Amino acid sequence: MIGARGRMGAEVVRAVGAAPDLEVVAAVDAGDRLSDLADAGARVVVDFTSPDVVMDNVRFCVDNDIHAVVGTSGFDAGRLAEVAGWLEPKPGLGVLVAPNFAIGAVLSMRFAELAARYYESAEVIELHHPRKLDAPSGTAAHTARLISRAREAAGLGPMPDATAQEEPGARGALVGDVRVHSLRLSGLIAHQEVVFGTEGETLTLRHDSLDRTSFMPGVLLAVRSIAGHPGLSVGLDAYLDL
Ligand SMILES: NC(=O)C1=CN([C@@H]2O[C@H](COP(=O)(O)OP(=O)(O)OC[C@H]3O[C@@H](n4cnc5c(N)ncnc54)[C@H](OP(=O)(O)O)[C@@H]3O)[C@@H](O)[C@H]2O)C=CC1
Numbered sequence: 684m685i686g687a688r689g690r691m692g693a694e695v696v697r698a699v700g701a702a703p704d705l706e707v708v709a710a711v712d713a714g715d716r717l718s719d720l721a722d723a724g725a726r727v728v729v730d731f732t733s734p735d736v737v738m739d740n741v742r743f744c745v746d747n748d749i750h751a752v753v754g755t756s757g758f759d760a761g762r763l764a765e766v767a768g769w770l771e772p773k774p775g776l777g778v779l780v781a782p783n784f785a786i787g788a789v790l791s792m793r794f795a796e797l798a799a800r801y802y803e804s805a806e807v808i809e810l811h812h813p814r815k816l817d818a819p820s821g822t823a824a825h826t827a828r829l830i831s832r833a834r835e836a837a838g839l840g841p842m843p844d845a846t847a848q849e850e851p852g853a854r855g856a857l858v859g860d861v862r863v864h865s866l867r868l869s870g871l872i873a874h875q876e877v878v879f880g881t882e883g884e885t886l887t888l889r890h891d892s893l894d895r896t897s898f899m900p901g902v903l904l905a906v907r908s909i910a911g912h913p914g915l916s917v918g919l920d921a922y923l924d925l
């Protein structure tokens with residue numbers, strides 16, 4: 684485990700420790716040596732750290748022939764291409780970059796992708812705990828990219844929006860052609876709404892992670908399955924029969 688003392692890392696150490704078929708052989712955090720993972724014979728690394736360090740961690744795993752299950756946010760197309768390049772000379776090795784391990788979030792992203800072509804307008808609202816370092820969330824950015832791609836494939840034009848005067852940020856961040864709005868509120872964990880609109884109707888897809896245990900079945904599934912999924916996979920849906 685990398686990021687073992689963090690909110691997610693501590694939960695993963697608990698979940699893996701409680702699984703009869705899995706074992707935590709090394710648990711490192713900031714300031715510890717990554718080489719402890721290789722020395723302990725880790726076969727799979729789980730990374731929940733931060734966007735500014737995760738690429739070094741993935742590089743370490745690839746260099747040491749350790750499968751990597753990555754939940755850390757901050758992956759764009761450039762980063763994914765870089766990881767894919769590292770994996771080219773390592774045909775048996777797997778890296779999974781999953782923006783969200785909660786089953787409802789995975790389904791919600793798929794539903795959003797399906798709905799996108801049928802609506803003129805689509806916007807994403809993500810809501811998180813105030814200690815989150817990045818905005819927009821990795822899940823929201825991934826969802827927005829999926830919607831953008833589906834809109835483009837369906838030949839949809841720009842979304843209707845007559846805004847001519849705007850306070851900076853009032854219309855959110857543009858990811859692809861989708862506006863993403865980020866709320867940070869005490870009391871929240873991780874939540875997202877995708878709102879679609881067309882003539883006379885709207886569709887809202889909402890997912891709520893009410894506890895970090897919501898991510899654990901997905902993390903355990905990934906740890907157990909990654910050896911059978913060589914190469915780079917993006918999104919837990921690559922491991923599910925959706
Ligand atoms: N894919 C998913 O389903 C989910 C993804 N996430 C993502 O996971 C990441 C972590 O979230 P969260 O657990 O809340 O964050 P935390 O800040 O609670 O945990 C991150 C941990 O990583 C440690 N860390 C920082 N740098 C290093 C390093 N170089 N080597 C080892 N450990 C390091 C931090 O130490 P220190 O505090 O000392 O810096 C901290 O203990 C975020 O990117 C978040 O968006 C979160 C939830 C679900």
Ligand SMILES: O=C(O)C1=N[C@H](C(=O)O)C[C@H](O)C1
Nearest residue numbers: 756782783815820821822873
């Ligand atoms: O930081 C978090 O908490 C979360 N991060 C991930 C993200 O950025 O999408 C997943 C989930 O939203 C929780």
